[in-house]
Amino acid sequence: MRKPLRRAVLPSIALFLMFAACGGGNPESAGKGTAVSDVPAYGDAIVEGSIGDVSGFLTAVTTDASSHEAAGYVFNGLVRYDKDLKLEGELAESWEISPDGKRITFHLRKGVKWHDGAPFTSDDVMFTYRRMIDPRTPTAYGEDFRQVKRASAPDSLTFVVEYARPFAPALASWGMHVLPKHLLEKYPDISKSPLNKKPVGTGPYRFVEWKTGEKVVFDANPDYFEGKPYISRVITRVIPDQATMFLELKSGGVDIMTLTPPQYVRQTETAEFRKSFNKYKYTSSGYTYLGFRLSNTFFKDKRVRQAIAYAADKKALIDGVLLGLGQEATGPYKPGTWAYNPNVRKYPHDPGQAKALLNDAGWKEKDGVLVKDGQPFEFTVLTNAGNDARAKTAAILQQNLAEVGIRMKIRTVEWAAFINEFIDKRKFDAVILGWNITPDPDQFDIWHSSKTGPKELNFVGFANPEVDRLLDEGRSTFDLEKRMKAYFRIQEILAEEQPYVFLYVPEALPVVQNRFRGIVPAPAGITYNFVKWYVPAALQKHKVQP
Amino acid sequence: MLRYIARRLLLTVPLLVGISLVSFLMMHMAPGGPIGSGTDLNPKATAESRARLKAYYGLDRPLHVQYGRWLGRMATLDFGDSFSPDGRSVAEKIKERIPITLTINVLSMGLIFLVAIPVGVYSAVHKGSLFDRISTVAVFTGFAIPTFWLALLLMILFGVTLGWLPISGISSLDYESLGTLGRIADRGRHLVLPVLLAGFGGLAGMSRYMRSNMLEVIRQDYVATARAKGLPEGTVVFRHAMRNALLPVITILGLSVPDLLGGSVIFETIFAIPGMGQLFYQGVMSRDYPLIMGILTIGAFLTLLGNLLADVGYALADPRIRQG
Numbered sequence: 001m002r003k004p005l006r007r008a009v010l011p012s013i014a015l016f017l018m019f020a021a022c023g024g025g026n027p028e029s030a031g032k033g034t035a036v037s038d039v040p041a042y043g044d045a046i047v048e049g050s051i052g053d054v055s056g057f058l059t060a061v062t063t064d065a066s067s068h069e070a071a072g073y074v075f076n077g078l079v080r081y082d083k084d085l086k087l088e089g090e091l092a093e094s095w096e097i098s099p100d101g102k103r104i105t106f107h108l109r110k111g112v113k114w115h116d117g118a119p120f121t122s123d124d125v126m127f128t129y130r131r132m133i134d135p136r137t138p139t140a141y142g143e144d145f146r147q148v149k150r151a152s153a154p155d156s157l158t159f160v161v162e163y164a165r166p167f168a169p170a171l172a173s174w175g176m177h178v179l180p181k182h183l184l185e186k187y188p189d190i191s192k193s194p195l196n197k198k199p200v201g202t203g204p205y206r207f208v209e210w211k212t213g214e215k216v217v218f219d220a221n222p223d224y225f226e227g228k229p230y231i232s233r234v235i236t237r238v239i240p241d242q243a244t245m246f247l248e249l250k251s252g253g254v255d256i257m258t259l260t261p262p263q264y265v266r267q268t269e270t271a272e273f274r275k276s277f278n279k280y281k282y283t284s285s286g287y288t289y290l291g292f293r294l295s296n297t298f299f300k301d302k303r304v305r306q307a308i309a310y311a312a313d314k315k316a317l318i319d320g321v322l323l324g325l326g327q328e329a330t331g332p333y334k335p336g337t338w339a340y341n342p343n344v345r346k347y348p349h350d351p352g353q354a355k356a357l358l359n360d361a362g363w364k365e366k367d368g369v370l371v372k373d374g375q376p377f378e379f380t381v382l383t384n385a386g387n388d389a390r391a392k393t394a395a396i397l398q399q400n401l402a403e404v405g406i407r408m409k410i411r412t413v414e415w416a417a418f419i420n421e422f423i424d425k426r427k428f429d430a431v432i433l434g435w436n437i438t439p440d441p442d443q444f445d446i447w448h449s450s451k452t453g454p455k456e457l458n459f460v461g462f463a464n465p466e467v468d469r470l471l472d473e474g475r476s477t478f479d480l481e482k483r484m485k486a487y488f489r490i491q492e493i494l495a496e497e498q499p500y501v502f503l504y505v506p507e508a509l510p511v512v513q514n515r516f517r518g519i520v521p522a523p524a525g526i527t528y529n530f531v532k533w534y535v536p537a538a539l540q541k542h543k544v545q546p
Numbered sequence: 547m548l549r550y551i552a553r554r555l556l557l558t559v560p561l562l563v564g565i566s567l568v569s570f571l572m573m574h575m576a577p578g579g580p581i582g583s584g585t586d587l588n589p590k591a592t593a594e595s596r597a598r599l600k601a602y603y604g605l606d607r608p609l610h611v612q613y614g615r616w617l618g619r620m621a622t623l624d625f626g627d628s629f630s631p632d633g634r635s636v637a638e639k640i641k642e643r644i645p646i647t648l649t650i651n652v653l654s655m656g657l658i659f660l661v662a663i664p665v666g667v668y669s670a671v672h673k674g675s676l677f678d679r680i681s682t683v684a685v686f687t688g689f690a691i692p693t694f695w696l697a698l699l700l701m702i703l704f705g706v707t708l709g710w711l712p713i714s715g716i717s718s719l720d721y722e723s724l725g726t727l728g729r730i731a732d733r734g735r736h737l738v739l740p741v742l743l744a745g746f747g748g749l750a751g752m753s754r755y756m757r758s759n760m761l762e763v764i765r766q767d768y769v770a771t772a773r774a775k776g777l778p779e780g781t782v783v784f785r786h787a788m789r790n791a792l793l794p795v796i797t798i799l800g801l802s803v804p805d806l807l808g809g810s811v812i813f814e815t816i817f818a819i820p821g822m823g824q825l826f827y828q829g830v831m832s833r834d835y836p837l838i839m840g841i842l843t844i845g846a847f848l849t850l851l852g853n854l855l856a857d858v859g860y861a862l863a864d865p866r867i868r869q870g
Contacts (some may be wrong), residue, residue: 056631063584138602140584140591191633212642213820214715235719239818243698244714251706251713416578419586445589457589
């Protein structure tokens with residue numbers, strides 16, 4: 001995989017924050033290095049490998065993962081996702097939601113200071129909110145904030161927002177990084193302010209320098225409200241090539257990176273590698289699917305879609321594409337999270353069942369190809385160029401479908417052309433794409449029948465009145481029980497209807513140099529407690545003077 | 547001569563405008579646009595926020611207005627601001643990338659000339675010899691081997707196994723704490739592999755070119771005359787033959803001027819070098835119009851300048867062209 005995953009993104013802002021990276025799992029390697037006193041100590045530096053360069057530090061105006069990750073060291077939101085992917089307070093110590101669900105009152109943390117020493121107050125939150133809805137701010141994330149009917153800051157530590165109606169995903173939107181009013185006030189367009197290049201935040205690390213295309217350096221913030229981070233310096237190195245990055249890892253030029261499945265399975269299973277590195281494995285927050293244009297004559301019939309689901313050998317896909325490092329997707333949620341319904345209709349690999357369903361739907365086999373009304377079952381699947389995993393997925397599916405008499409052609413198209421010429425114009429039979437899975441289960445934009453307009457995300461044209469109603473219900477209450485019920489039912493319907501054939505959820509595969517201690521894997525990944533990571537004094541590699 | 551140069555320079559202006567117009571149109575004809583990378587398949591981006599972003603970047607204006615604005619700015623040598631979120635000026639972005647790309651290209655070109663010319667000359671003089679055949683195979687192997695593959699092999703050998711050279715990047719993490727000499731040494735160590743590899747791929751063309759020029763010249767009557775006069779072989783080869791065989795190399799030098807600032811994407815990606823190639827590639831991928839236009843314009847200008855230099859150099863070296 002040469003390029004960063006150009007996965008179709010479903011980015012709740014909080015999703016991008018570095019403290020909500022991966023998913024639940026267990027440490028893979030037992031190699032713990034030599035016996036040293038395993039006591040937390042301050043000092044040392046960690047070098048991260050990153051495929052892309054930062055494009056700016058103000059996450060309101062950037063949309064790429066590298067920028068959001070880097071900004072996560074410097075800035076905080078009012079809320080964040082904890083290790084179990086549940087919302088917890090960050091700059092807000094606590095919050096209350098009014099009984100009618102329309103008003104959220106945030107109680108801010110006392111004594112928090114910006115990196116330049118100025119106190120953090122509700123004025124900063126108010127300022128951030130105003131800039132998010134300001135037309136002069138070039139942001140793609142304004143929508144959540146335009147839902148706010150009224151915002152007020154009754155005192156310096158309280159911030160209140162009112163919505164026209166209860167809107168559950170609103171809470172997560174306050175994970176948006178809070179901006180320092182005193183430094184940004186005089187810039188009508190925040191993207192042009194010096195802070196976009198030299199950020200000043202409230203976060204665990206202070207910005208030191210950014211050498212474009214090369215590296216970004218941060219130093220620990222001794223006054224961080226959760227305590228000074230143990231690791232004194234963070235260096236993010238830009239290494240666009242995955243193979244180069246792996247060589248840098250092995251030679252000590254990089255301490256932490258994400259492995260590809262071949263690297264994980266084949267290139268790191270040596271005693272030497274295990275001596276210096278710990279590998280981890282989690283369910284990642286994303287899934288790959290085969291989506292149909294539902295108005296297409298082939299795919300109108302539910303039985304045909306179900307037949308394709310039976311024909312698709314998901315086990316072979318996971319083994320072939322991910323070298324076994326993934327699990328079957330049964331719906332649009334991440335296995336093991338609260339919204340995930342494990343008891344939906346499943347489609348084990350069964351070509352016989354697939355053929356029977358296709359026969360029912362009127363398709364008869366002739367010379368190895370299915371024919372109906374003189375028309376052979378032949379269609380083209382589209383996917384974006386440069387995504388190795390999706391290209392392999394297409395090749396395996398092609399073979400699976402040939403077994404039941406369906407001819408599938410494969411076409412890969414450059415990303416922008418793919419979106420603008422094919423997805424937006426609905427000029428496709430079927431696509432292989434992926435979605436990121438946000439911790440909040442609201443997927444109104446993907447499944448609601450009103451979201452089929454130009455540039456909207458229900459491009460397959462799924463329309464189901466019950467799902468419409470449930471989507472509405474799920475997003476308009478804060479009651480977890482009620483939401484769970486709605487989303488469980490939605491998954492049952494999607495599993496039955498198969499507007500997508502849900503294929504697989506890959507594992508995230510981070511690797512860390514083993515002098516770093518204190519890593520406790522959780523559903524949210526490993527980096528959620530980064531400020532508690534440390535290197536025992538005897539093992540410290542870099543001398544860093546803050 | 548001066549009038550000739552002045553006329554050519556004047557002609558450059560309409561040519562540049564024409565090139566920029568074609569580039570501008572092509573760029574806008576490509577699917578997608580600058581706001582797509584952040585808003586495509588992004589549920590938080592509504593039609594309204596798309597419209598706002600379009601207006602913010604002036605993309606809601608008709609094409610001729612957008613081009614006119616760009617041209618107006620260009621007239622004052624203002625490349626405008628990049629559309630990427632950092633909003634930095636295009637000139638600044640290009641400026642910080644030029645030194646490293648220029649260094650690598652100049653060094654690798656020097657390496658190519660240094661190796662290819664002697665190899666070409668020697669091969670021509672000893673045509674069909676063992677050296678000729680071995681060098682032919684060697685340079686064509688260099689030409690045919692995929693650079694990225696060879697690069698990875700060398701990185702594994704020198705970076706991981708032997709640990710002699712750094713694997714990627716252009717400076718060590720402790721670069722700032724080094725003295726001047728230390729810095730030069732550090733930069734040098736980082737440049738060894740990229741320069742070697744960039745040079746290796748270019749050897750084939752240059753040495754073959756030199757060889758065939760030389761073969762041509764050696765057959766000429768005046769070389770036979772020189773030999774007949776009883777001049778030593780060395781003088782014949784270097785004084786009489788090689789000088790003339792070098793003439794067409796001037797053309798190549800002139801045509802290489804735009805290449806000096808153009809980086810290779812694959813190369814820079816493999817070695818994590820923040821050069822012009824990556825800048826342009828990222829600009830194209832994110833449809834950063836001002837950046838694309840800026841780099842294309844500079845490239846076009848340098849190409850025209852290179853052509854002019856080659857023509858002038860030729861005229862200086864060859865009286866027949868001057869008179870024509």
